[in-house]
Amino acid sequence: MSKKLSFQSAASLFIAAGLLLITIFLPWWGMKFYAPQYQEGLNIIVYPYKLAGEIDIVNSLNHYIGMAQFSEESFPELQFLPWIIAGMALLIVITGLLRKMSLLYGLIGLFIIGGILGIYDIRRWLVSFGTNLDPKAPITVDPFVPPIIGENTIANFVTNSYFSYGSFLLLLVFLLILFPLWKERRQ
Amino acid sequence: MKKLFSGAGGILAGLLVAFVFFGSSSLGAEEQALSSENKSNAEAVYVPHGEHDEYYLINSGGHSGQLFVYGVPSMRHIRTIPVFTPDPATGYGFDKESKEMLGGYTWGDLHHPALSETNGDYDGNFLFATDVANNRVAAIDLEDFHTVDILEVPNIGGPHCAAFVTENTEYIFLPTRFSLPFDTEYASLDDYSEEFRGVMSAVTFDQESKEFDVAYQVALPPWSYDKARAGKRDSSDWAVISTYNTEEATTNLEINASQADRDYIVLFNWKNLEERVANGEYEEFNGEKMIYPEKHKGDIYLVPVAKSPHGIDVSPDGKYFIASGKLAPAMTVFSFEKAFEAIENEDFSGERNGLPVLNYDSVMEREVDPPGALGPLHTQFDERGNAYTTMFISSEVVKWEYETGEIIDRQDVYYSPGHLVTPHGDTAEPQGKYLVSLNKIAKDNFLSVGPSHPESMDLLDISGDEMRHLMSVPVNPEPHYGQMVHRDVINPFHVYEMDESNPYAVYDQKDTRIERDGDNVTVYGIAMRSKFIFDAASERPDVIEVNEGDTVTMHITNTDFDQDIVHGLGIMDYDLNFEQMPGQTKTLEFVADKAGVFPIYCTNFCSALHQEMTGYLMVKPKE
Ligand SMILES: [Cu+2]
16 A cells, blocks of 8 residues: 555646646636627626626626625635645655555545535526525516526526536546556556 | 409400519519619628627717717617717716706707827827807717816807817817807997907817817907818818808808908918917907907918808818819818918019908819719818718719829719718828718608608718718708717727725715705715615615705716626616716705605616616605
């Protein structure tokens, strides 16, 4: 069990750490809203450190159904998420340097837990925004929870939620972390 | 009796069958040809949903004081731009800035829109227009199609043949239609020739600060200046103006200004005039730098032309200027090159009002007289050496080659065309694809709306050898001149950007407030879908409370940064209404001189709850 990881495995981990850092600056998840007068679609794009897209316009429309306003302040995760990612990258680098199998297992475990937490977090916000509607809003709609991936219809809007480049790269990072398992098993 | 009826019925039915059968068979071919031509014309002008027209046509609105934007080839009316006339639809003339710009005038006679140019072609930055009625010039910013500056020009009498711009928009020239008493505000018409002058102004426009300035003026003889153009390419330092009433008549001009056999084209070198001004060779006059051409010779010449000319146009290559007769049936082509030569050789036939008159025969290139064509007015060009001239009296457009004078085609229009316009048709780079004739009379072409019929436009396809009439459309009065510019040249923006340095703008609801300073109440409010917030901290955030006699200033920001979401704010019984475009902050100022409760409401339909977008102006009566 104390067998050291090969250099190829370590290289794979270093690449994973580098790519993980890059994901900080890429969009991870998004939602696009379509309506008859918004054929071009309105975007909410979530980066680990910021929100992008037509947030103000989405907010000005959401107030009709009494939905809380989106803003970077309303998502505290955006303040510390980049640091968690950077910390994770650091752990990967350390594992690569020490080339210890046990650390690798820990890393994989952390990644899986982090992924589950991340998806749970998105889900939690979707539930919170979709169900905590102001009862005094001009338009009354039933509480709703948009899916994490896929289509949903609310009032005159069709929403499309999707994972974006950052998440795809994240998946690649995960595969690169798994790579040593396969590599070392063959030897 | 019954038999009689059925007999008559039978005969009628037979007649009907015969008529339908034979009638239709004898007319068939012609009708079919007509219907397929109509169909292909309809296809030529049809712009499907989601697609855009190829050209903007920006038409002057004459005494409506407005500009009208159409799309070509669909001929759809897209926008009205208020310039010299207040416009409740956009709140123009009600908010503080535009109200100050209009200076208390409620109308203007908007003539001859002129797009700004770079290297002799439209650059899509600004459009200028003049007000013949009140001696003004206006600039319209083509980034948002709104009027940004109006200048009232002193010493002039109706800038009719303006605005015309030089090749790189160095100057916008404003020669005037009426000559007026010069040194004095009142002079007897008996002393017209001595005391009156027709002043021309050279105006500059700073595209950064978006402001006009009068650079200099020229005290021309007391004649009427009718149409004008700047030269192009080799002639770009020069400009030409047509004149009438060189008779210097003061009454019944219809007859008295039509007596002399020849009137003149004024040919002047604006670069020379500019230099003269730089050298201080001018006199201060009524706040302006005035040049007296009889004292400073060498910049301005007269070219004799058939009596009472109207249109004058410069060919795209800048080689020729073409004058059209109005009363004479012919177009006269003059050569710039020959004129320069005549000036050099002092080939003058005399002098008039201190200005040298060039020898007609030395400058004239050819006279073009299409048989039976009457009343030539204005000429535009394509890129293939063709000129297109409107014939007011014979209601047609004549296509001819300006190098040879050969008549190529003639096309009826409906009716009495004044100006005409081809894409970039007065620039050095015309695009001869379409031609729009701006007609003064429509008569019975459209559904009747009483004794007054609309003005109209004819759209022709001029891409081939023969002109093809595509359609006629009724239009807003009065299409006086227009310019057609390719859509790629114009780049409007869609939402005003946040301007944190604007002290009147409020972007956050929490910052809305109403401040009182003595009798002055200032509102820093926002308009958003679908409410007004004047003071977020107040129990009723959409209510403004003032005392009778207070001066109220409302700075309202539209915080919907969303294309096409426009809010308007109207105050009942106060004759007030102004608009805020997406992201824009505008200011309204008024005295609350009527006590009572006055509903405020959004005038520009903005959303499903637009009807609820209201508030109150509460004016407490004086004790
Ligand atoms: Cu509104």
